[in-house]
Amino acid sequence: MLDLKFIREHPDLVKEGIRKKGEADSVDDVLRLDMQRRDLVQRGEALKNRRNTVSEEIGKLKRGGQDASPSIAEMDAVKTQIKSLDDELKQVEESLNRLLLTLPNIPHPSVPEGKTPADNQEIAKWGEPPVIDFTPKPHWDLVQKLDIIDFERGVKVAGAGFPIYKGPGAKLQRALINFFLDEAYAKGYTEIQPPLMVNTASATGTGQLPDKEDLMYTVPKDELYLVPTAEVPVTNIHRDEILSEEQLPIKYCAYTPCFRREAGSYGKDVRGLNRLHQFDKVELVKFVHPGVSYNELESLRTDAEVLLQKLGLHYRVLLMCSGDMGFTQSKKYDLEVWSVGQQRWLEVSSISNFEAFQARRMNIRFRPRGGGKPEIVHTLNGSGLAFPRVVAALLEYYQTPEGKVIVPKALHKYTGFEVIG
RNA sequence: GGAGAGGUGGCCGAGUGGUUGAAGGCGCUAGUCUCGAAAACUAGUAUACGCGUAAGUGUAUCGAGGGUUCGACUCCCUCCCUCUCCGCCA
Structure with missing residues (x-):
């Protein structure tokens, strides 16, 4: 939500x-x-002032045993006017609020400035595609031969987009959870295990509601939503709080499954692990002083990039153009990892500064050092990282001609094995 | 799910229709005292919105929403949450 005063003062x-x-x-x-x-x-408050003043007089008169009926009669009329002004005000405020939220x-x-993904700027690239002398397989072929991810039975159990990870596939996921979280720990993030369902207020706070309800799975009977990302429950931790400046920056990391309906997706985008209804992600969330949020955005980006570097995966950094950025962001980077088997880039992290946009919706403020009026904090988040496409890229990148997969060194202590297959 | 109790400021806690934004205490901030600290004493210590260059001032806020009343923290209704006991359960 934008600041109404700012809109009033700088409409252009x-x-x-x-x-x-x-x-x-x-x-x-x-x-x-x-x-x-x-x-x-203004009109309502003038009347309320009148009401308060006269009511006090009535109290005095009554205590003095005097007649207050003329004043009471006057207040009867005032009361009606107040009621009607308040009703009107309520309607106007509801409309205004609805509009502000959109x-x-x-x-x-x-x-x-730009309109489509084509206008995004590639600002950095790391690593190289692997040098191989055979035709690399896409991950969906690899995982089927290795029997480590079962898409078909996932369809039976839940539906398309709900894969079943099995044996080394499951353990690889578990290894990534620990690897990502340990890396975050080392950089000063506090681990959070949040609720996996959130209420309406939380979904509104981070901007999923009112417009993007269709992206989320709902539990209508209990008015809950399955989290589409840990961003939602984690950022809402401090909703309606006044933090102290000394607490900032607050840095949280959280591993959660994420649930997304992703209505309308189709084709190659949804093949294999490319796009799922349920996937795992470690999310990094920061609450920071407004003066440093863009520095924090850069360090957040570094924190995410290092993970791909340690996994040895070839990736690039995109600075998203204005039109491809999304509703809530002021500035956003995407990290895209190279998919050897598909010969295309896959988004594995999205790193954003929301400035005060989310925090204002959630009423998250901080008290400046030495007192003074509370100010709105800035919130940021970034994936560190989203699992399925990392797994896809990793399997494809480290595949051997025989269809086995070499596990990158950084994961050995978590997997306990060095080769899959 | 059943029965009962309760939700007041950063915290504890008083307050059952008329200056109660709200006693008292704790905490916090500043000052006095002290070589310094503690103690003691003094003062200050909410948020939002409106008007105003400002000082300031008005309105609202005692879980949320509605109602009764000239006037509600105080009475009534609905909802939410917490605690205790019972039941169920990983």
Whole structure:
């Protein structure tokens, strides 16, 4: 959510930012409702002031045994007016709030303007594709021969997009959980095991609601949502809190399964591990002082990149353009790992600065050193990392001509084996 | 799921219709005292929104929402949550 005062004072900047994101701009409606709201507030409060004053007088008169009926009669009329102004105000505020929740965050000046993924900028590349003298297999062939991931039976048990990891496949997943979390620990992140279902307020706080309800699995009977990412429960930990500046930055890491309906996906994008309804992810979340959030974004990116480096996987860093960035972000990087078997890049991490956009929705503030008014914190998060595509890339990258897979050294102490197959 | 109790400021805790934003205590901040610290004493110590350049001022907030009333922390209704006992259960 954007700051209403900022919109009021800089409507053109906001309109420009929304235009860059390629979204419809309802800034003028916001301003109109804001004016209506302030007018109603002023009229209502003047009457309430009157009511409070007279009620106090009535109290005094009654205690003095005097007649207060003229005042009471006046207040009867005032009461009706207040009620009607309050009702009107409530409607205006509901409309205003609904509108504010649908305004996207505006991009940081360093974000390139663009409309599609083609406009994203590749700003770094690490490693090389492996040199091999055979035709590499895609991971879905490898895992079937090795019998380590069973897609067919996953369909039977749950449906498409719910694979079953088996034997070394399951252990590889478990190894990655520990590897990623240990790396995060070493960088000062505190491990969180959050709820895997969240309520409406939490889903609204991080921006999944009201617009993106279709992405989530719902539990209607209990008004809960299965987490589409640990970002949701972890960022909401500090909802409606005033932190102290000394606590900042707060850094959390969390391993969770993630559940996404991903309606409308099809084709090569969903083959094998490329896109699933349930997948594992370690998420990194930061709450930081607004003055340093862009430094924190860079270090967050480094924290995620190092994981791919330690796994020895070839990857690139994209700076997302304004139009491809998403509703809540001010600036976002994607890490894409090279898929040898598919000869394409796969997104394994998305690293974002939301500035105050989420924190304002969630009312997460901090008290500045030495006192003073609470300020909104900035929130950031990044995948560190999402498992399925890392697993896909890893299996494909380290495959042998015989269809076995060499486990990268960084994982040996977690897997206990060095070769799959 | 059944029965009972309760939700008040950073924390504890008073308050059952009329200056209660809210006693008292703790904590915290500043000052006095001290070589310094502790203790003691003094003062200050919520948030949001509106108006105002500002000082300031108005309104709201005692779990949430609604109702009764001239006036609600106090009465009524609905919901949420916590605790205790019982049941069920990994």
